Amino acid sequence: MQTFSTIDSMRTWCRQQSLEQRTIGLVPTMGALHDGHLFLVEAAKQRCDHCVTSIFVNPTQFAAHEDLDLYPRPLDEDLAKLERAGVEAVFLPSAEEMYPQQEGQTATTVQPSSVALPLEGVHRPEHFVGVATVVLKLFQAAPSDFAFFGRKDFQQLCVIEHMVRDLNLPTRIVPCEIVREPDGLAMSSRNRYLSEGERERALCLSRSLNKVEHAFREGERDTKRLESILAAHLSDCDSVDYAVVVDRESLLPMPQVMQNAVALIAARIGSTRLIDNRELQVD
Ligand code: PAF
Secondary structure, three states, X not given: OEEEOOHHXXXXXXXXXXXXXXXXXXXXXXXXXXXXXXXXXXXXXXXXXEEEEEEOOOHHHOOOOOOOOOOOOOHHHHHHHHHHHOOOEEEOOOHHHHOOOOOOOOOOOOOOXXXXXXXXXXXXXXXXXXXXXXXXXXXXXXXXXXXXXXXXXXXXXXXXXXXXXXXXXXXXXXXXXXXXXXXOXXXXXXXXXXXXXXXXXXXXXXXXXXXXXXXXXXXXXXXXXXXXXXXXXXXXXXXXXXXEEEEOXXXXXXXXXXXXXXXXXXXXXXXEEEEEEEEEOOO
């Protein structure tokens, strides 16, 4: 497994693979890897000749009061996991490499589509500008045929799909299923912040999504009623930023579920903010 810390060296390696007719699958991560990330790696390996994983805790997607400094960075463990998973190359840029100082200037950023505005966009207003910008920069540093993203960060996936469509980027996005612990908790690097008691309480997110999916399957289509089922099962949370059923494409509210929808939750257990979701498919 090779590691690259500069954009030039990473890009040269990717270009060489392309010249040799090898396809590349990119798995962008912020490290603290868990089985959800390794599932993306596996999907990339199945679909492409080579898998490149990036590990970069992107400062621009964290607000000043968020957990950038505390964000886990177990680099040696991460590299061992990627080596075992058979990843060919890891991109490990520094913040200075990704964001060189622009003396007296602000840097160019990506303005995401309107799908970035509701939900996370309300609670973390600058977040998706940071995500879209860094993902575009990662695509430039590691030019790849495919890039693999988990459906757990559902709105992030929509933002990236729109960016690729709107900016005519050549990389194809491959959405991958949410990976859950056996008891239903969606895997997340932030789960490691949870105490034993908090982890138990965090199960209410997946439970409430199970209940809403069940009601939907039984024929419930009234959004308010579906949302009250979600809310009713989230009492173990310390606070709920949103628990909604919205249109699958626009992420906007709708009174009745007439087309594909998605139930999305963002809630805090102790001081840890967790997100989870469930797509609701109209037959
Ligand atoms: O989902 C993540 O881990 C991050 O938001 C991403 C896509 C790697 C960008 O920093």
